Amino acid sequence: MQIMKAKYLVTAVALLALACSLASAYDPSPLQDFCVAVKDPASALFVNGKFCKDPKLASANDFFFSGLNVPRDTSNPLGSNVTAVNVDNLAGLNTLGISLARVDFAPYGLNPPHTHPRATEFLVVLEGTLYVGFVTSNGDGNRLFTKMLYPGDVFVFPIGLIHFQLNVGKTNAVAFAGLSSQNPGVITIANAVFGSDPKINPDVLTKAFQVDKNLVKYLQKQFWSDNN
Structure with a gap:
């Protein structure tokens, strides 16, 4: 009887270990729109992400970006300007799964409806008044969630959902966005x-x-x- 109980215990532990292993196994997040597989490595031109520098050759400048305090030009038809800080201009972000953006708005400027296919976004308003919102997926009835944001307010846009920001004020507005990908993409x-x-x-x-x-x-x- 003790031997049978031991066998059951070993089997249960083995199944639990297998379940945990399967639960923790998943594909890495895509870091570009597509990556077509090739059989010959010599034909490969792009990888999912970036190649890594030898850590011994890294310097502080690899983790540094300057100038987000400078207002951007918003004299375009949309009246807004997005300054992204991602792995393309801050190499130290590679593999860290985060990025940042400054969003400048002229009076009544719009960051038009768009999606980030690879990232959730949280927005922090520094100046001005923004009307923001996102739309849920078809299965959730395409519900619209909106909010009026003021300096110091934070709003979250779930990954992949269509969202927007509109400056409803007569003065410029500034917001900073954090994104959960080194290369969130924008559509x-x-x-x-x-x-x-x-x-x-x-x-x-x-x-x-x-x-x-x-x-x-x-x-x-x-x-x-x-x-x-």
Whole structure:
């Protein structure tokens, strides 16, 4: 009887260990839009992330970025400017899973509806008054969550969801955003839908948006400003 109990205990422990192993095993987060597999390493041009410098050759400058205190130019059609600090301009962020952005708004400036496919974002308002919001996924009814933010307020935008920020004041506004990826990516909805290269077939967009094809063609001819 004691031997049987010991066997059951060993089996239970083994199954628990296997379950824990499976629960902790997962694919690494993608750090670019796609990474097509190749069989020949000599044909590889890109990897999921960045190559690492020899730690012995690292210096303090690899972990340093300067100038986020300087206001950015917002004289564009959107009236906003996003200054990203990610692995592309701060090498020390590689593998750390975080990045940062400064967002400047002219009066009534807009950071238009967009998504970050690889990151959750939290926004901290330093100056001005921002109307912000995000929309949930189809399965959750495309619910809209909005809030008016003032200096010192914080708001979170869940990973992958469409969100926006609008300066509703007569003065400039400034916010800082933290993102849970070294390379969060950004998809500006209007730019992607109407400004893709090459253009999406107008028949697709006409049916998707249930509007006249001439309107779709008009929108596809517009210059879609990028504030990044």
